Amino acid sequence: MTINSENAFNKTKIGLFSPRSLKIIREQTALILLIFLIFVGSQVSDVFLTGQNLLNIIWAVSVLGIVSLGQCILIIACRFDMSVAYSLGLCGIVMVVFQNLGIPWTISVLIGICTGFFIGAINGIICVKTGANPFLVTLGTGTLIYAASLTITKSKTVYTPFEAFTEIGRGKLFGVVHYSVAIFILLAIVLEIMLRFTKFGRSLYVIGLNEKVGKLSGFSVNKIIFAAFLICGFTASIASLIVTSRNGSTVANVGLGLEFESIIAVVLGGTSLFGGSGGALRTVVGVLVLGVLNNLLILMNVQTEVQQIVKGSIFLLIVWLDTSLRSKS
Amino acid sequence: MNSILLLTRLFLKKTPLFLFFLTITFFTLMLGSSFFNLLTLTNISRQISIDTPIVIGQAIVLISGGIDISVGSVMAMSAAIVIGTQSLGIFLSIFLALAFGVFIGCINGLLVTKGKIVPFIATLGTMSVVRGLVLVYTDQKAIMGVLPSFEIIGGGTIGFIPIPFLIALIILMIFHGLLTKMKIGRNFFAVGGDLDNAFLAGVPIFRSRFLPYVISSTLASISGILLASRLNSANPQIGLDTALASIAAAIIGGASLLGGRGSIFGAFLGVATLGILSTGMNLLGITTYLQIGIKSLVFISVVIIDAVIVKRARSAIKKE
Numbered sequence: 133m134t135i136n137s138e139n140a141f142n143k144t145k146i147g148l149f150s151p152r153s154l155k156i157i158r159e160q161t162a163l164i165l166l167i168f169l170i171f172v173g174s175q176v177s178d179v180f181l182t183g184q185n186l187l188n189i190i191w192a193v194s195v196l197g198i199v200s201l202g203q204c205i206l207i208i209a210c211r212f213d214m215s216v217a218y219s220l221g222l223c224g225i226v227m228v229v230f231q232n233l234g235i236p237w238t239i240s241v242l243i244g245i246c247t248g249f250f251i252g253a254i255n256g257i258i259c260v261k262t263g264a265n266p267f268l269v270t271l272g273t274g275t276l277i278y279a280a281s282l283t284i285t286k287s288k289t290v291y292t293p294f295e296a297f298t299e300i301g302r303g304k305l306f307g308v309v310h311y312s313v314a315i316f317i318l319l320a321i322v323l324e325i326m327l328r329f330t331k332f333g334r335s336l337y338v339i340g341l342n343e344k345v346g347k348l349s350g351f352s353v354n355k356i357i358f359a360a361f362l363i364c365g366f367t368a369s370i371a372s373l374i375v376t377s378r379n380g381s382t383v384a385n386v387g388l389g390l391e392f393e394s395i396i397a398v399v400l401g402g403t404s405l406f407g408g409s410g411g412a413l414r415t416v417v418g419v420l421v422l423g424v425l426n427n428l429l430i431l432m433n434v435q436t437e438v439q440q441i442v443k444g445s446i447f448l449l450i451v452w453l454d455t456s457l458r459s460k461s
Numbered sequence: 462m463n464s465i466l467l468l469t470r471l472f473l474k475k476t477p478l479f480l481f482f483l484t485i486t487f488f489t490l491m492l493g494s495s496f497f498n499l500l501t502l503t504n505i506s507r508q509i510s511i512d513t514p515i516v517i518g519q520a521i522v523l524i525s526g527g528i529d530i531s532v533g534s535v536m537a538m539s540a541a542i543v544i545g546t547q548s549l550g551i552f553l554s555i556f557l558a559l560a561f562g563v564f565i566g567c568i569n570g571l572l573v574t575k576g577k578i579v580p581f582i583a584t585l586g587t588m589s590v591v592r593g594l595v596l597v598y599t600d601q602k603a604i605m606g607v608l609p610s611f612e613i614i615g616g617g618t619i620g621f622i623p624i625p626f627l628i629a630l631i632i633l634m635i636f637h638g639l640l641t642k643m644k645i646g647r648n649f650f651a652v653g654g655d656l657d658n659a660f661l662a663g664v665p666i667f668r669s670r671f672l673p674y675v676i677s678s679t680l681a682s683i684s685g686i687l688l689a690s691r692l693n694s695a696n697p698q699i700g701l702d703t704a705l706a707s708i709a710a711a712i713i714g715g716a717s718l719l720g721g722r723g724s725i726f727g728a729f730l731g732v733a734t735l736g737i738l739s740t741g742m743n744l745l746g747i748t749t750y751l752q753i754g755i756k757s758l759v760f761i762s763v764v765i766i767d768a769v770i771v772k773r774a775r776s777a778i779k780k781e
Contacts, residue, residue: 258761264768265718271705272761279754287750392530392585405579437601440593448586452576 161454162401162417169424177431187309193423194316195371197416200394201323202367204415207398209360210340210407211266215274216394219251219368220387221281224376228290237297245369251277252365256358281384291381301378312374319367323412336360340407396447397422477714477730484734488741496744503621509736510629513729515684517636518677519707520728525673526653526720527573527580532681532707533700534591535565539685540695541599544606551611555686562682565591566675574670595697603696615691625687632680637725649673654721709760710735
C-alpha cells in the first residue's frame, strides 16, 4: 500500500508524465501529432488554414484513406493484405475495359466492385482453408493480379469513354465537398460503428488478440476472417473507382506502393500490428497526419526527394515513440 | 503414422532441392540442348549471382525471426554510391558503398533490438528514408560510371565461370559455415525459434538479433555493387521489387516468416530455381506478363504447400 502511494506520488510529481496524461499521450499520439502539425502549418503558411486547403488535403489522401480503412479491419484481426495496390489496378482496368465494350458505366462500376469482392474472397479462402500466412499469400496473389492486369492491358494505359464516369472522382457533393471525400468519411463512420457496436466488429478484436480465445468464445473464426478479407477487397475496389474516374484512365501499377503506405497510415493511427486494437477513426487520423505532412512539405517548397526522407524519418520517430510509451505503462 | 511423419519431415527439409531439380528437369525436357548448354548455364549463373547475396541476407534475417524490407533501397543506394564516387578510386568507392550498407544495417538492428519496433515496420521506415536518399543522390536520373575497369567485378569471367558467381559462391560458403558450424550462427536459429527460451538458455539476445540486420544490409550492398559493376551505371529505380522478390526466394528456399527455420543452401536453391524459371520461360518465348503470373503461382503454391504440411506435421506430432 505504502509502496503504491509512493509510486503514485512520484508519478504525479511530474505533471506532464503523470500516469493519466501519459496514458492519453500514449493512446492519442497520432491525434497530438496531427494537432501539432496543423499548428505548425498555420504558423508557416497563410493559406494552410483555409477551408479550401484543408478540403484539398482530405481530397488528396481519400484514396489512400479508403484503402487504409480496409487494411485496418484486417490488421485489427492480425492479418495483412499486400495485394491492395494491385487490386486497385485490376478493378479499375475491369471497369474501363467493360466500358469500352459498350456496357453502361454504372454496370461496369458494379462489375469492378464485384472484382474487388472476388479478389477479397480468393485471399480469404486461401488464408482460411490452408492456414497459410496472409502476408505471404496476399503478396503472391498481388503479383498474380498484377500479371492479370498487365495481360489485359498489355501494360498500356486504358481510357474511359464516358464523361459522366469521371464525375465520381472529379465532381463535388453540393458543389463543396468532393464525392471521394464524402465516400471516405462515410465509409470511416460506417466501419467505426461496425467495429464498435456489432458482434462481428467486436469479434475481430478478440480474434486479433488471441485466436484460440475467439474460437473458444464460440466465434466462427474462419467466417469472420473471410468477411474481413471481403471488406478489404471491397474498399480497394471503391478506392479504385475513385482513382480511375478521377484520372479518366488507369494503368496496372496505378496503386504502386499503396500496400506499404496503407499499413504506415494504419500504424500511425495507433492500431497495433499485433492486432486486437485500433479502429477506423484512428486510421482516419493516421491518414490525415500523412496528408497534412505532405501538404506542409509542399507548402514549404521542400524538394520531392527530400519529402520522402522527412516522411520516413517522422514515421520511424512516431513508431519508436509509440512503442516506448507503450512499454513504459 | 511414423512413416508419414518421417516422409513429411524429409519433404519439409528437401522441398527447395526438389523444386530446383524439378525446374531443371522440366526445362531440359522441354528445350533439350538449347537450354542445357554451357552458355545458357553461364548466363543463368551470372544472373542469379547478383540476387544471391541479398537472398542469403534475407534468409538470415528471417531465420532470426525478423524481416528486412529495406534491402532493395540499400541495394540501390550502394549501386549509386559505388558509381558516383568512382573518381575516388575503385577500392575506396566499394568501401564507401559497403560502409553505407553496414551503417543502415546497424540502424535497422538498433531500431529492432533497442527501439523494440516490429522488424517489418522498422525496416519499412528505413526503406522509405533510404529510397529518398537514393532519389536525392541520383537526382532521379541514371548515373554512368567513368572507369571501364570497374566492369570486371560484375562482367568478367575466370575460364567460363563468371566472377560474380564466384563471389556469390564464396559468400554462400562463408555464411553456410557461420550458420551451421559456429555458435553465433546457431544462436540466430535459437532467437528466431523461441526468444524466451533462447533467453533462458543464456543465448546473447542482443547480438543474435542485431547481427542479422547488419549482415543482410551488407549483403544487399554487395548485390548493389555487383549490379552496378555489371552495367557500370546506377539508376534510382534499382531494387523497387527486391524486398518482395528476396522474401519469395528465401521462402521457396525453406525459410519461414515465423523464424527459426531455413538454410543458406536452401536460399541459394530458391534464387537458382527462380533464375532458371525466368531464363527457361524466356527461351520458351513466354511473355513477360505471363512469366510474372507463373512465378507468383509458384510462390503461392510453395506457401500453401508449406502451410498445409506444417499443419499436418503438427497434428501428427500431437497425436503421438
